[in-house]
Structure formats: structure tokens, C-alpha cells
Amino acid sequence: MRRSARAACGALALVLALPASAVADESVIGGKPAQLSQSPWAVALASHDRFGAQRSGQFCGGVLVGHSTVVTAAHCLSKEVLGVPWQQVKDLRIVVGRDNLTGGGGQELKPAKIWVNPRYDRWTNEGDMAVLTLERPVPNRPIPIAGLRDAAYRPGGRATVYGWGDTTGAGRYATRLRSAHVNVLRDAICTRAYPGTADGTYRSRSMLCAGEPDGGRDACQGDSGGPLVVRGRLVGLVSWGTGCGQAGNPGVYTRASALLPAVAAHGAG
Template sequence: MRRTFARALALAATAAVIPLASPAPATAGVVIGGYPVDIAEAPWMVALSSRDRFGGTRAGQFCGGVAIGRETVLTAAHCLGEEVLGAPPRKVRDLRIVAGRGDLRADGGKEIAVRDIWINPRHDAYTNAGDFAVLTLSEPLDAGSVIRPAGAGDAAYKPGTGAVVYGWGDTTGNGDYASSLRASHVRVLSDAVCEEAYPGSADGTYLAGSMLCAGETGGGRDACQGDSGGPLVAQGRLIGLVSWGSGCGRVGSPGVYTRASGVATALGAGR
């Protein structure tokens, strides 16, 4: 079972500050059911990194993030909780993002320190509502490394729309973490399907309006542990952040995402 996609990484880190389980994306996924993708195809995709907490083999990656401004990265609020980091986020001195690097074992791209952290104060760890945070970078990304969130009512949110989720997370559901960026094709599912899958339990509660879910009716394509905070993209726009679900790629248990339009609304109202 999985409550949030970063939890398994926290458990790995508490055992010792050593690299997480191995590379080799997919078989069933990007994440689950996925394929390799060049970072040039997703320049707004970044890795959240702390070598102090998660070791150096995969550049300290523990969650994903997405650049919506040259100095602004969105990620999941639960990625920055003490349950994952083992300490308050502002005490993780080497917290940074890795941009422009698809293979975490390679050089290239940029590693940029995080200058400021804002975690949504309305994040509810029980229902998983409001699962987003904002990282302000110490230096700007390249101008082309930004994606626009889809606004409320955008056609990209329509059920049945094809979307792509990206990440360096578990590719099988068994702790096989990717070193190279992966992507997986999924479909946006209706609120009715999502509410039926998650009516309220220890896994969480699906809340239409602030969440959306995506996957395939037969399972097999999904995000998984380590993909938290990464982007779900449809029609060239950001529609969601990887948040939570039950298992990885299970029939009847689609992945749940923080809806990007809700994040944009909350940020527009002021932090």
C-alpha cells in the first residue's frame, strides 16, 4: 500500500544515509508502465535533491518538481515533511534542485540551491488535500525551462484526455528506482471514477476541485514512490502534481494528483 509517493524514500533514508534502491526504469512503468525520455523534451522537470539525506548515487534525488517560473518550482507538500526528510526542511542544508539532467548519475545541467520554502499551511496529511509547496531558487533557470499551469476550465482537464507523468521513481512497485528520467502515458479520469476509488479511508479522500486522478482502467500505468511532486502534463500544460494513491498501477486504484488550477488559484490569492 502507499499513502504518499515519497514515503518509501523516507524509510530508506532512516535505515542509513545511503543511496536508494537501484536504477533501471520500468517494465511496467515510470513510474509504472513507462519509457525513457530525454530531459530536453521536459526541460521544466527537476529533481529535488539532498545528498546528506539520500546519498549520492542518484544525486540525492527523493522527489520531483516542476518549474513554473525561472526561480519558482512546485512540488508536493509531503515531500518536505519531517516524515520524509527526517528533519525540518530548513535544517536540510544541502536542499537543492537538479535541472537539465535526465540521468542522475551523470554530470551536466545545474544544481541550484533552494533559497526559500513555502509549504501550503492548509495541507491535510490525512485526506492529502492541499498537497503542494513552492521552492524559490537561489538563481534563475533558463528561460525555456518553464511550463504554464492550465487554468480552471481548461480542456486539458477533460476526462479521457491523454496526459504524461514524469519521474525518477520506482519503476516496478518493488523499490527499483530509476536513475534516468522516465515518462508514462495515462488518461485523465472522471471525478466519479476517482471518488469511487477513494471515498475516504486510510489512503486518503478524493476531493473533486482540488485533485484529479489519472491512469488506465486496466491499471499498469501510474506514478510510484519517488515520483511525488513531479508533473502531470496534458496538451502542453501542467495539470497536476504527483501526490498519492493506493499501490502503484493497480486496477481500480489510479494515481491522484494535486490539481494545478487549484494551486494557481491559491497562489494568486497570496501566500
């Protein structure tokens, strides 16, 4: 779930989500269905024990950046989200190659190794990243991470956010992978929106700002750790924000270039 003022109740909201037959299948907020064939690097983090059998137990998103390496948000593996330390979640799985969480297909893989950024600051949300090594490589195509000076980070660029999270901001979770187009925004916009609020503090060196001036398209609870993509390259991980799709409160993402040292040190390729 995207960390926000409602993050503390996000895990409970997932457990109490509507039955699959009643769940809205509209988007991450204001988007459309996504084809897994075009986004094979989008994965789900799941635990039936913590979040039930519906929707494969999904509670966060992740991104395949190597055939054995997944990146996600550090707060997805926090006690605040899971209810217990992540080490105590015995059935933690990474769901690869499954767009419909109520169906079969794909693989549910155990993490062989988990690294959660020890410098993650839960007050500012800086350093919101984790690296998971799969128990075995998968054939799915990983997505490249945009480097520090990549033009994909330029403000005004069209980006796409992916996830299985809340489609309305009111606890209605998608069963199929969805995507929404947002614009990469100038750092100054997020600095004004989040100068140091109860939800966090925008830090341009490690965060990226994306959204729409009038709101309406955004990531939401359940999308955390999922990808923000520009021209086939990963530029961000869903991290935090105030509300979902609200005007004046754009989404904040972990800047993907900040992941590169962690992936090099803790990933498996």
C-alpha cells in the same frame, strides 16, 4: 515519494535503493525514457545528506513553472519524508536540466525561499502543494499551468506523468527521467476508489484522477511533486494513491489550477 500506505517507509526505501548499476531503467511504471529537451521543466528535489550520493540524492520531483519558481508536493518537505523538519536539511537542492541522475550536467540550485502550504491536510491529502524560489533564474523553459476551465482537465484526455521514481513498485528506482501515458479519469471513479481510506480522501475541487482501468501505468514512490501534463500544460502534481499501477487504484494528483493562487502569491516568476 508519492504518499500512500507505504509513504512512511518511502524515505528509507530511497536510502536503501539498489546501486546505480543494478537499478531498473524502465519507467515511472509502465512507461519509457523521456527526452529532457522535450521536458525542460521537469526537475528533481535532492539531498545527499538525507538520501546519499547515488542518483544525485533525489527523493521527489518538481516542476519549473517560472524561470525562478518550482512547484512540488507539500508532503515532499514533510518530516515523514525527510526524517527532520525541512528547515534542518542544509543541502536541499533543486536539480535543473539533468535527466541522468548518475551523471553531471544541469544545475543544482539552492532554494532562496520555500513556502509549504500551511493548510495541507495529511489525512485527506488536500492542499498537497509547495512553492520554491530558486536562488537565481534559469534559462530552462517553464511549463504553463492549465487554468481552472481549461479543456486539458476533461476526462478521457491523454496525459503524461514524469519522474525518476520507483519503476516496479518494489524499490527499483530509475536513474534517467521517464514518462508514462495515463488517461484523465472522471472524478466519480476516484470518489469510488478513495471515499475516505487510510491513504486519503478524493476531493475533486483540488485533486485530479488519472490512470488506466487495468492498471500498469502510474506514478510511484519518488515521483511525488512531479508533473502530469496534457497538451503542453501542467494539469497535476503527483500526490498520492494506493500502491502503484494497481487496477482499481488510480493515481491522485494535486489539481494544477489549485496552484495558481499560491504561485501568484509566493512565486518569483
